[in-house]
Amino acid sequence: MQAVTLTNISKVYGKEKKVAVDNVSLSISKGKLFGIIGPDGAGKTSIFRMLTTLLLPDSGTATVNGLDVVKDYKKIRNSIGYMPGKFSLYQDLSVEENLHFFATVFGTTVTENYELIKDIYIQIEPFKKRRAGKLSGGMKQKLALCCALIHKPEVLFLDEPTTGVDPVSRKEFWEMLNRLKQQHITIVVSTPYMDEATLCDNIALMQNGRILSIDTPGNIIRSYPGKLYKIKSRKIYDLLKDLNNYPGMLTCNTFGEYLHLSLRNDDERSRNALLTYLKDAGQQDVAFSEVTPSIEDCFIKLLKN
Secondary structure (H helix, E strand, O other): OOOEEEEEEEEEOOOOOOEEEEEEEEEEEEOOEEEOOOOOOOOHHHHHHHOOOOOOOHHHHEOOOEEEOOHHHHHHHHHEEOOOOOOOOOOOOOOHHHHHHHHHOOOOOOOOOOHHHHHHHHHHHHHHOHHHOOOOOOHHHHHHHHHHOOOOOEEEEEEOOOOOOOOHHHHHHHHHHHHOOOOOOOOEEEOHHHHHHOOOOOEEEOOOEEEEEEEEHHHHHHOOOOOOOEEEEEOOHHHHHHHHHHOEEEEEEOOEEEEEEEEOOOOHHHHHHHHHHHHHOOOOOOEEEEOOOOOOHHHHHHOOO
């Protein structure tokens, strides 16, 4: 059973006909935690707005729980939860007032679905009389999630929910999502953070409105062609210049304190030739070893294909 389907969906903006979503097709199974991963401008938010019936697609079709996003938009709105990227609750209302307001809008009560939000709400309950606009980033995030869940949606859409949130709150948020998945709620989340991709069941990597790859994080990593190496030296900036000038280099990208690279002809002779080249170039304290590719490495590789 598919909770969400997109078939050749496209969205174009303005007189310039800027393509935000370019002929995208994907399907999301019920009960899965699905991630749409990509940088700003990739088309993630446009897809979310079409799936939540806030935007009309220019071409193609999309369904949520078997309902068409154009014809059945009223039914869809009652069966989904949506947490936009920008905090959009009423900042002058208290935590408690926001929660009761959204429950009333959906014809339910906080008490009726309290068990669903209990684990999240108990973390913000001490601040229930505080105005939403005065909460910290992490607390705003938890309140927005509670409001999106209060009517017990079948599909939950979270658009970049951890952007601008501290690392501890990010970790707590993903732990909450895993607990929600056990309640048989389908969760669709978008994020620009590549490290969050591995926390999803399945992911779609996006850039410039197009899908680069759809699979499990593990399968995408295993599909990385060839071997990947990490390297660093005493002078990392000079090392990057030297590697970019090396004729046997296939790819070379910065990755924290290391550079990640792949070689055109990857064998022991080629690797030794590279190290000799760097030594002759005056590089000192070179550390070089094979490394398991990350989702970010796979994303960069797909961009260059």
